Amino acid sequence: MKHIAESTVRRLSRYLRFLEGEEELGAETISSDDLATLGGTTSAQVRKDLSFFGSFGTRGRGYSVPALARRIREILGLEREWRVVIVGAGRVGAALAQYRGFRERRFNVVAAYDADPARIGTSLNGIVVRDQRTLDADLQALNPGIVLIAVPPEAAQPIVDRVARAGVRGILNFAPTALRVPDGVVVRSVDMALELEILAYALTAAK
Amino acid sequence: MKHIAESTVRRLSRYLRFLEGEEELGAETISSDDLATLGGTTSAQVRKDLSFFGSFGTRGRGYSVPALARRIREILGLEREWRVVIVGAGRVGAALAQYRGFRERRFNVVAAYDADPARIGTSLNGIVVRDQRTLDADLQALNPGIVLIAVPPEAAQPIVDRVARAGVRGILNFAPTALRVPDGVVVRSVDMALELEILAYALTAAK
DNA sequence: CTCTGTGAACATCTTCACAGCT
DNA sequence: AGCTGTGAAGATGTTCACAGAG
Numbered sequence: 210m211k212h213i214a215e216s217t218v219r220r221l222s223r224y225l226r227f228l229e230g231e232e233e234l235g236a237e238t239i240s241s242d243d244l245a246t247l248g249g250t251t252s253a254q255v256r257k258d259l260s261f262f263g264s265f266g267t268r269g270r271g272y273s274v275p276a277l278a279r280r281i282r283e284i285l286g287l288e289r290e291w292r293v294v295i296v297g298a299g300r301v302g303a304a305l306a307q308y309r310g311f312r313e314r315r316f317n318v319v320a321a322y323d324a325d326p327a328r329i330g331t332s333l334n335g336i337v338v339r340d341q342r343t344l345d346a347d348l349q350a351l352n353p354g355i356v357l358i359a360v361p362p363e364a365a366q367p368i369v370d371r372v373a374r375a376g377v378r379g380i381l382n383f384a385p386t387a388l389r390v391p392d393g394v395v396v397r398s399v400d401m402a403l404e405l406e407i408l409a410y411a412l413t414a415a416k
Numbered sequence: 417m418k419h420i421a422e423s424t425v426r427r428l429s430r431y432l433r434f435l436e437g438e439e440e441l442g443a444e445t446i447s448s449d450d451l452a453t454l455g456g457t458t459s460a461q462v463r464k465d466l467s468f469f470g471s472f473g474t475r476g477r478g479y480s481v482p483a484l485a486r487r488i489r490e491i492l493g494l495e496r497e498w499r500v501v502i503v504g505a506g507r508v509g510a511a512l513a514q515y516r517g518f519r520e521r522r523f524n525v526v527a528a529y530d531a532d533p534a535r536i537g538t539s540l541n542g543i544v545v546r547d548q549r550t551l552d553a554d555l556q557a558l559n560p561g562i563v564l565i566a567v568p569p570e571a572a573q574p575i576v577d578r579v580a581r582a583g584v585r586g587i588l589n590f591a592p593t594a595l596r597v598p599d600g601v602v603v604r605s606v607d608m609a610l611e612l613e614i615l616a617y618a619l620t621a622a623k
Numbered sequence: 624c625t626c627t628g629t630g631a632a633c634a635t636c637t638t639c640a641c642a643g644c645t
Numbered sequence: 646a647g648c649t650g651t652g653a654a655g656a657t658g659t660t661c662a663c664a665g666a667g
Binding site for chain 4: 459463472475476477478479
Binding site: 210213215218219221222223226247248249284285286287291293300301303304305307308310311313314316354355378379380381385387393395397399400401402403404405406407408409410411412413414415 | 455456
């Protein structure tokens with residue numbers, strides 16, 4: 210498969226949200242123009258995005274809402290359930306462990322870890338925080354598709370090394386630090402302070 | 417000023433982190449090549465990024481660490497303090513209100529709001545959660561540069577309308593929904609489930 | 624006549640490569 | 646000689662515009 214731009218994947222994911230909304234309203238078909246309006250883009254962009262994966266529409270009519278939703282879920286790999294482990298059960302980790310948006314998308318948090326004895330054994334909405342020392346062994350059994358990193362920045366790289374060594378191939382990092390991973394492991398980072406800085410720039414530069 | 421790509425701003429922000437690290441270690445100068453290695457990019461990219469704003473280096477020598485750090489802070493608008501208000505004091509809002517990374521970057525959370533009586537009056541690390549009904553009036557006095565939205569998706573748009581009407585020009589949205597704002601208002605969205613979906617795609621497509 | 628699918632044109636971002644200062 | 650600054654080339658992403666299916 211040809212390489213697909215992240216911007217395209219991001220838009221597909223948004224289209225899917227709208228499609229699911231329309232699906233619930235009972236809509237049968239939708240045009241690229243409608244999808245574009247909902248998603249804040251152009252109809253040509255919508256069609257181009259979809260064209261990378263095949264042609265799912267009917268000329269003169271548009272796209273079947275349920276069929277397109279199913280197809281996008283398939284493309285994104287959302288037909289399966291994803292097992293997710295969270296490392297770091299501070300405020301950010303705890304918020305992530307209980308985040309509704311994950312479960313709605315079939316990302317199931319199966320375990321959470323922390324190094325702080327005061328946190329170990331506490332429950333996050335049914336998920337009992339485990340001792341980080343058992344992480345390596347547990348990962349074999351839990352076999353998560355994705356691990357979320359929510360530890361302090363200086364602790365992140367060692368955790369990532371352990372997680373990668375355990376064979377996990379997807380990491381979503383919330384610690385504000387750059388991470389090195391072996392080939393074949395995918396890391397994405399969400400840096401909340403960095404987002405604020407980009408916003409600060411936009412507000413400062415706009416004159 | 418010419419328009420600067422978001423990718424450039426994002427990298428500048430990362431360079432700044434490294435520069436501050438180097439500054440603490442007492443480094444006096446740094447080359448584009450060093451910065452590139454730290455930031456996972458190329459030296460040409462670093463020089464190009466900086467060149468949009470002027471020429472701060474010395475040929476044959478590199479960049480002065482403190483001078484470049486100061487200049488980037490200035491470019492990004494980080495020399496001032498930013499007053500930040502958070503709307504929504506659920507788990508995500510609470511985590512944001514107490515996030516260390518914000519204060520370190522001089523983003524000061526000055527108030528938090530919620531609609532739930534059970535949350536109003538509780539304290540988040542010194543910030544007392546206020547009644548959302550007083551938001552509009554309070555915004556006049558607080559005059560924040562940025563508002564963070566951490567309410568449920570269906571509540572987000574009405575809050576954004578109120579916030580924009582109060583004259584706030586920067587919004588960072590954590591609710592998984594598209595937002596409409598008047599001209600002159602900048603919104604950025606951090607959608608945690610969407611980040612997981614992009615990761616799921618990367619793991620699914622990589623074969 | 625409507626709306627998709629897609630090459631071609633265009634715009635934007637990144638990398639190259641080297642002139643020129645120190 | 647070392648390293649910056651920057652036009653030019655190259656790669657990538659977006660928009661246009663229209664042929665063609667329904």
